[in-house]
Amino acid sequence: MNPSMANFLRIAAAAFATLLVAGPAVWGSFALWYQIPGGQALKTLGVMLWAAFSLTVLIALWQVRIGVGLLAFAVAFAGLLIWWTRLSPTNDHVWADDVARATTGTVDGNRVTLHNVRNFEWRSQTDYTRRWETRSYDLDRLKSVDMVMSYWRGPAIAHMLISFGFNDGSYVVFSVEVRRQKTQEFSEIGGFFKEFELSIIAADERDVIYVRTNVRGEDDYLYRLQLPLSAMRSLFLGYIGEANAVAETPRFYNTITVNCTTLVYHMMKRIVGRLPLDYRLLLSGYLPEYVYRVGGLDRHYSLQELHDRGRITDRARQADRSENFSAEIRRGVPGIDQPP
Numbered sequence: 001m002n003p004s005m006a007n008f009l010r011i012a013a014a015a016f017a018t019l020l021v022a023g024p025a026v027w028g029s030f031a032l033w034y035q036i037p038g039g040q041a042l043k044t045l046g047v048m049l050w051a052a053f054s055l056t057v058l059i060a061l062w063q064v065r066i067g068v069g070l071l072a073f074a075v076a077f078a079g080l081l082i083w084w085t086r087l088s089p090t091n092d093h094v095w096a097d098d099v100a101r102a103t104t105g106t107v108d109g110n111r112v113t114l115h116n117v118r119n120f121e122w123r124s125q126t127d128y129t130r131r132w133e134t135r136s137y138d139l140d141r142l143k144s145v146d147m148v149m150s151y152w153r154g155p156a157i158a159h160m161l162i163s164f165g166f167n168d169g170s171y172v173v174f175s176v177e178v179r180r181q182k183t184q185e186f187s188e189i190g191g192f193f194k195e196f197e198l199s200i201i202a203a204d205e206r207d208v209i210y211v212r213t214n215v216r217g218e219d220d221y222l223y224r225l226q227l228p229l230s231a232m233r234s235l236f237l238g239y240i241g242e243a244n245a246v247a248e249t250p251r252f253y254n255t256i257t258v259n260c261t262t263l264v265y266h267m268m269k270r271i272v273g274r275l276p277l278d279y280r281l282l283l284s285g286y287l288p289e290y291v292y293r294v295g296g297l298d299r300h301y302s303l304q305e306l307h308d309r310g311r312i313t314d315r316a317r318q319a320d321r322s323e324n325f326s327a328e329i330r331r332g333v334p335g336i337d338q339p340p
Helices: 003-035 040-061 066-085 210-215 229-248 262-272 284-293 303-309 313-319 325-329
Strands: 104-108 111-118 132-138 142-151 158-166 171-179 197-203 219-224
Touching: 003 040, 003 066, 040 066, 104 229, 111 229, 132 158, 142 229, 142 284, 158 229, 158 284, 197 229, 210 219, 210 313, 219 284, 219 313, 229 262, 284 303, 313 325
Parallel strands: 111 197
Antiparallel strands: 104 111, 111 132, 142 158, 142 219, 158 171, 171 197
16 A cells, blocks of 8 residues: 555544544533533533543544544543433422422313412513412313414424313413423523423413413414314323323423423324324424424414414413403414304
8 A cells, every 4th residue: 555545544534533533522511511510610620621531532533543542532431421321300409480390180080180280470580479279170171272382582493382272261281391490591402411301381371371472572373273072182181191200200301302392292193193203393483384284283274374363472462461361362363263
């Protein structure tokens, strides 16, 4: 082999080894930053030590010590992965007020009792009256399921709420939430690195929708789902089962794999059978397009008409503290019979 070819192969091998190391090295930095216990100084120290080690390995790779460098990094990264897999979620932190309690439910025939239904009275994001209630529902009176999309960061990102309606005019909303600790702020990146636990909250619409439209300034859209009563019932019971499971065995929230849309997708898949995977399950702001495509919305209307007439933001702000909040936000929404 001539020297130029040998030199080319060494460079190619070093470049390939660099790619093998760089990705895990960056991942390890984020994992350490979000999971090292203690203050920012300790986190910074941990990340700096890991970065220094990774840089040393990369230098070794380009000094024709590829085997030694890869072996050293593999051993260190294996240790990091062992530490990572042993991180366990818990229900025992001091939680933010809005996720301080976990909703659970009991089923007795057609009667469902939900414990810790959130019904806060919101005046601002920091000023509110806390109320956690026990409520009972008759599954024979279940009549509707609505999907509410709340946009808080551009058209691609939205939080999904599922609201179950009963023929007495009452509604209860299930929301899959990030369970933040008292001093934590939400971070999409932190959601990839086990920073938050998962929470399933049942709430009154005048709490969970109102706080988004009237307090946080989010933009909300309501869609009536086209489901047979048997599927509505199964979805309701599915939420109770998931809520009970999370209350008993805590889980980490994950920005992609365990969030407000993927959890519902897996429940609906168990109920109706095969559902296609789609990028809109990840870019949740586009989820109505997916639901329309699979037949979950009223096809007598165009998706644009469902979107335009389903916008409830202004109606929610006008309804404000009204006792008829749920009825007023639904006025004009396609597929919903309005009261006289």
